Amino acid sequence: MRCGIVTFVLFFTIATGGELRFTAEVDRTTVGLGEPLQLIVQVSGTNVGRVPKPQLPELPGFDNVGSSQSQSTSISIVQGRVTQEQTISFIYTLIPKKTGELVIGPCRLNYNGTEYTTEPITVKVTKTGTQPKPTQPQRRPFDIFEEPEPTRGEVFLDVSVDRKTVYQGEMVTATWTFYTTGQVASLNIKEPPTLTGFWAQEIYQPQKLNYERRTYRGRQMFGAVVRKTALFPTRSGQLKIGAMSLAGEMVAPGFFFSTAQPFEVNSEEVTVEVKALPETGRPASFTGGVGSFQVSARVVPETAKGGEPVVLSLVITGTGNLGLIGAPTLPPITGLKVLSPETKDDFNYAGGRLNGTRRFEYPLLPLADGKFRIPEVEIGFFDPNTGSYYTRKTPALEFVALGVPARSGEDYTTASGMRVLGTDIRHIKTELRLTVNRLAGCESWFNLFYIMGLVAMAFGIGFGVRRRKLQLDPGYARRSNARKVANRRLKQAEKALAAKRIADFYSLVYQALLSYAGDRFNIETGALTSAEIKDALTRQGVDAGAVQDLLDTVQVCALARFSPNMSECNPHTVLQKARGVVKKI
Secondary structure, three states: OHHHHHHHHHOOOOOOOOOOEEEEEEOOOEEEOOOOEEEEEEEEEOOOOOOOOOEOOOOOOEEEEEEEEEEEEEEEEEOOEEEEEEEEEEEEEEEEOOOEEEEEOOOEEEEOOEEEEOOOEEEEEEOOOOOOOOOOOOOOOOHHHOOOOOOOOOEEEEEEEOOOEEEOOOOEEEEEEEEEOOEEEEEEEEEOOOOOOEEEEEEEOOOOOOOEEEEEOOEEEEEEEEEEEEEEEOOOEEEEEOOOEEEEEEEEOOOOOOEEEEEEEEOOOEEEEEEOOOOOOOOOOEEEEEEEEEEEEEEEOOEEEOOOOEEEEEEEEEEEOHHHOOOOOOOOOOOEEEOOOEEEEEEEEEOOEEEEEEEEEEEEEEOOOEEEEEOOOEEEEEEOOOOEEEEEEOOOEEEEEEOOOOOOOOOEEOOOOEEEEOOEEEEOOOOOOOOHHHHHOOOHHHHHHHHHHHHHHHHHHHHHHHHHHHHHOHHHHHHHHHHHHHHHHHHHHHHHHHOOOHHHHHHHHHHHHHHHHHHHHOOOHHHOOHHHHHHHHHHOOOOHHHHHHHHHHHHHHHHHHHOHHHOOOOHHHHHHHHHHHHHHO
């Protein structure tokens, strides 16, 4: 229980700068051919929670068959000040491919503008195995009651693509599969893959993993698909599918109790070669469609009355990069005003491909009575299977317009609320016109009430707009109420202090400050470390002194709540400082 409390207190401890240590070691320097060897690369220091992964050297004599990550924290208390040091271990499993003395070169780490390197490591690889066979230890009486050292299974994250060479716009399916030899207690995506240069459409991301027994790297494991994504390259060249990172906990069974040990596993990057679409044979009507498509069209209604617009719907149906197809350009049609189209999509994934429809709806406004003919529309596509372009055409359509208001040189208004002047369209704008003649004969009291009515109406409109914004914009609502909520909690803290409820006092001040910072800038401070809170508030332009005062006061409250013997502070001073922080921020 004590460890859990100290960890929570340290969650908001201000991390001070310190020297970063970067080391590498192996679990043994002599290993048999084909036996696994662990390379352990460690980063130690304060505030290293977001340190990047180190860069491994070239390993021509080894196979890198997997990696994991662990983290530990050490605590020290000097003169009432709590500091912490974190150690992050990156563990790589290597299998030697040849005998002799193999050298693992320096590992590198770039962090905060500084490059760190480790010393090279020499490993002797022999023909025969070096790991002793397990022997049954001699047991003393009552040894059966001793808890054995827990063991943990292995984890891997594999990524595969159905093709590595495609045309621009052609679909690539990427599948990430998680493998384990043990029981996993929890698993979540820590870092999604970077997909720069791709339009991505999620195919499968399960809420619950479906494990199946599979063979992976020559071993029997349990595997489950954690993500499947359809990727469509938007440019040519070599595009990279970035690494995905998973974090979770593995169940390590013991004699009496099981423990949960954290782990992190990463996939490899995958490079896809994307060929540019050919210039030869590209039709002028090509709008980016790559795949197999058909087109259709219809106009609704077929009879327009009173100048109402009709809608021309162009539908593209098929398999391919539907989300990247641009709107076709309609030919000019005499007597019609063509407005910008609205796009509607309906996609689904079946048979390993992305299928569905993309619909472009063009409003057409008739400018006079008569029968209008919409000519056929041509759309060009590219077929990656044949490496050539093809075109599809919609049939010609007709509709009739009746009762269009005559213009006779002046603008007129349609029933849809649009005003037409020549071939331009604009919406009607209402105007409030108040003339001097209209008020000249009014009594003074009438003028007074008239002005008061306008003021009341403006106030009502402003109140309604603000109330609506509070309902629809949670961030605005948090900012608007931040100071009021903080002051209310500080008043409650003052009452708790007067009643000598000291623990409640520090809890209320603690909540008031963290909640105020979160509400004021719409951030979730409860999920951030003190260093991350400092960075977030600094980016918002908050004065550095105010930020430091906030974090110092939060730290004092945390220590006073959970470790009162470590804290020597005057609660009245803490309350005064907390109110000053709210005013400064």
